[in-house]
Amino acid sequence: xxxxxxxxxxxxxxxxxxxxxxxxxxxxxxxxxxxxxxxxxxxxxxxxxxxxxxxxxxxxxxxxxxxxxxxxxxxxxxxxxxxxxxxxxxxxxxxxxxxxxxxxxxxxxxxxxxxxxxxxxxxxxxxxxxxxxxxxxxxxxxxxxxxxxxxxxxxxxxxxxxxxxxxxxxxxxxxxxxxxxxxxxxxxxxxxxxxxxxxxxxxxxxxxxxxxxxxxxxxxxxxxxxxxxxxxxxxxxxxxxxxxxxxxxxxxxxxxxxxxxxxxxx
Numbered sequence: 001x002x003x004x005x006x007x008x009x010x011x012x013x014x015x016x017x018x019x020x021x022x023x024x025x026x027x028x029x030x031x032x033x034x035x036x037x038x039x040x041x042x043x044x045x046x047x048x049x050x051x052x053x054x055x056x057x058x059x060x061x062x063x064x065x066x067x068x069x070x071x072x073x074x075x076x077x078x079x080x081x082x083x084x085x086x087x088x089x090x091x092x093x094x095x096x097x098x099x100x101x102x103x104x105x106x107x108x109x110x111x112x113x114x115x116x117x118x119x120x121x122x123x124x125x126x127x128x129x130x131x132x133x134x135x136x137x138x139x140x141x142x143x144x145x146x147x148x149x150x151x152x153x154x155x156x157x158x159x160x161x162x163x164x165x166x167x168x169x170x171x172x173x174x175x176x177x178x179x180x181x182x183x184x185x186x187x188x189x190x191x192x193x194x195x196x197x198x199x200x201x202x203x204x205x206x207x208x209x210x211x212x213x214x215x216x217x218x219x220x221x222x223x224x225x226x227x228x229x230x231x232x233x234x235x236x237x238x239x240x241x242x243x244x245x246x247x248x249x250x251x252x253x254x255x256x257x258x259x260x261x262x263x264x265x266x
Contacts (some may be wrong), residue, residue: 002090003101015106016083019102029057029116030104032066054118061118062103066111067188083107084188085114091192095159098183119183121172125149126212128173139175143222146215150223152182153208156229162200164189201234202241209245210252 006022008015010031017027035041035053041064043053053064085102092099104115122128131137132145145234149171156163162168165186172183184190193200205227209220220242228235 005086009236011028011093011108012070013106013108015104017104018101021103026057027104029055029062030064030106030113032064032106032111032113035066055074063100063116064113065116066113066143068245075222080261088187088190088192092161092184092187092190095161097156097159097161098181099187100183100185109257114188116185119172119174119185121183125168125171125173125182128151129168129212129215134173140180142219146219146222147226148180149182150226150228151230152180152226153204154227155232156184156230157204158231160193162191162193163187164191165258166204168208202237204239205237206244206248209241210248213245213249 004019005016006019008017008022008027010027011033013031015027017030017031021027028039032127035051036043039148041053042065043052044054047068051066051068055062055064083105084106088100089099098119100116100119102114103117106113123131128137129142129145132140132142141162152171153166163184170186172186174181174183191200209215224235224238
């Protein structure tokens, strides 16, 4: 069932609130004002681009995310995409992918924010993988975890979805009776595409492997086995992507070593 939203005005904010949550108490909690000094809100991240809080209401967990930008131009472009997240979540759900619902989105001038539901999970992908490797998690092997992760990624691409920032940390994982359930978060730049998405698929795979260079090279074979099972036309990309990732990882390590050497020389 497609979620319905109500349009509301509050303190200068234009809001879209899911109908089941359009009650004054919840709408008041969604306001971005005063979050930093409110003990009910736990600050999760305050970065260059986002300010993220966690809060609880009626026994449930929610995440409040306000989008920032270093330049006025970029912030203005984000303002025109204030309700993009609602459309993206609807598209992902239609294509059978799990993701948190957007319960409230708002804009005021060039400021925009979203409130997401909290999802029950056993951890995000990197946390769970590390627990498997150090044997504190024994319900699944590292090889099978990577195969199922690859299967999910291939299925996502076959359904013409490209995540905007496909890092391991943006995938939540939950154990189910028939295997693992993967859930996409941080979908602000995710696209449900209808045209050619060859480049977007490559970019997702490069992001994924580049960010997880702690995975042994031989173990990526299990990921590729799952990926080609989910998206059979992709095997020809394997050598190109692995070569690109090796080059980028080597360059990153070289730059890190140079910065470390420069600090030691001071």
